[in-house]
Amino acid sequence: MKIYQHEKIITFNISAMKKILVIGASGQIGTDLTIELRNRFGNQNVIASDLRNASDEVMKSGVFEILNVLDKDGVKDIIERHNITEIYHLAAILSGNAEKEPAKSWDINMQGLFNILELAKELKLNKIFWPSSIAVFGPSTAKTNTPQFDIMDPNTVYGISKLAGERWCEYFFEKYGVDVRGLRYPGLISYKAEAGGGTTDYAVEIYYEAIKNKKYECFLSENTALPMMFMEDAIDATIGIMEADIEKVKIRSSYNLAGISFDPKTIAESIKKHIPEFEITYKPDFRQAIAESWPQSINDSVANKDWGWKHKYDLDKMTELMLREVGKKLSK
Ligand code: NAD
Numbered sequence: 001m002k003i004y005q006h007e008k009i010i011t012f013n014i015s016a017m018k019k020i021l022v023i024g025a026s027g028q029i030g031t032d033l034t035i036e037l038r039n040r041f042g043n044q045n046v047i048a049s050d051l052r053n054a055s056d057e058v059m060k061s062g063v064f065e066i067l068n069v070l071d072k073d074g075v076k077d078i079i080e081r082h083n084i085t086e087i088y089h090l091a092a093i094l095s096g097n098a099e100k101e102p103a104k105s106w107d108i109n110m111q112g113l114f115n116i117l118e119l120a121k122e123l124k125l126n127k128i129f130w131p132s133s134i135a136v137f138g139p140s141t142a143k144t145n146t147p148q149f150d151i152m153d154p155n156t157v158y159g160i161s162k163l164a165g166e167r168w169c170e171y172f173f174e175k176y177g178v179d180v181r182g183l184r185y186p187g188l189i190s191y192k193a194e195a196g197g198g199t200t201d202y203a204v205e206i207y208y209e210a211i212k213n214k215k216y217e218c219f220l221s222e223n224t225a226l227p228m229m230f231m232e233d234a235i236d237a238t239i240g241i242m243e244a245d246i247e248k249v250k251i252r253s254s255y256n257l258a259g260i261s262f263d264p265k266t267i268a269e270s271i272k273k274h275i276p277e278f279e280i281t282y283k284p285d286f287r288q289a290i291a292e293s294w295p296q297s298i299n300d301s302v303a304n305k306d307w308g309w310k311h312k313y314d315l316d317k318m319t320e321l322m323l324r325e326v327g328k329k330l331s332k
Pocket residue numbers: 023024025026027028029030049050051052067068069070089090091092093094108112131132133134184185186187188189194195196197198200
């Protein structure tokens with residue numbers, strides 16, 4: 001009993017010292033991540049921020065600040081006002097949208113990260129999380145079971161910015177001791193927020209269209225396999241690497257992270273198990289070339305070995321949950 005009380009006091013003190021800033025809290029990942037961080041560390045200890053307002057759940061459960069990550073002084077002011085100790089920096093322009101506005105996307109993806117790394121160094125912040133992507137890989141990378149280290153020749157604006165970002169993260173860790181931790185997320189699938197303009201977005205849209213119209217026109221071709229992951233797994237991995245002991249985090253660029261790998265035809269078959277009349281058609285657009293430049297499946301054994309990462313969701317388990325939750329959302 002005494003030991004239990006002692007443990008409770010320690011837990012309370014640690015979370016009292018931890019003050020988290022989520023940048024990009026209104027986006028697909030930020031919506032889920034902010035809520036889970038608030039559940040784990042207390043609503044008052046997680047400040048959400050973005051250029052635009054967040055979901056009702058995020059806005060109502062804690063403090064929200066309008067913030068532009070390109071405004072370094074503005075970010076510094078928020079860090080100091082809230083005594084921030086850790087940042088999850090999610091703001092970025094994703095692969096599909098970045099191809100439409102290369103210069104603006106490079107600026108947001110690179111200068112935004114650079115501002116955060118500089119502030120982490122200057123203000124001696126405890127930890128930074130920054131997500132990379134499977135987009136760091138390119139046409140010459142091994143297509144399947146892609147290892148942690150391989151040829152990296154990304155040919156998209158987004159992929160180039162993520163690879164450069166990885167190099168900067170490692171640089172700030174090596175040269176200045178900034179404790180920055182990163183994951184190469186695959187395509188993420190979730191129901192709370194819309195996907196943010198990427199190549200893997202079809203795997204979110206398909207569930208909405210399956211329920212609303214029982215059909216979906218896919219912007220990738222039927223056999224285009226890509227690495228994917230259910231959001232709950234991604235959030236577990238994100239908080240998992242941030243809470244891992246410092247000596248376990250050996251890679252400071254970003255870790256490979258794997259969940260499920262499937263193509264549009266296979267996800268459609270998974271949906272048909274619940275909605276037999278569902279039909280998928282294919283009309284590939286400019287995102288087809290992006291998808292073809294990326295790996296089809298990822299090897300994340302290094303993350304597993306270093307800090308114990310393991311995903312939980314397979315395709316059918318995810319489909320069941322997505323159809324249930326999207327169905328509830330659309331019936332409101
Ligand atoms: P998203 O587009 O849904 O959200 C990004 C958020 O950043 C948006 O709410 C946007 O308003 C905000 N933002 C944009 N510019 C900003 C600025 N200048 N200042 C402050 N906020 C700004 O993206 P997401 O899917 O949530 O992705 C978050 C991060 O994870 C990104 O770095 C992305 O590259 C990475 N990632 C995502 C996926 C995925 O499948 N969702 C996969 C790999 C990597």
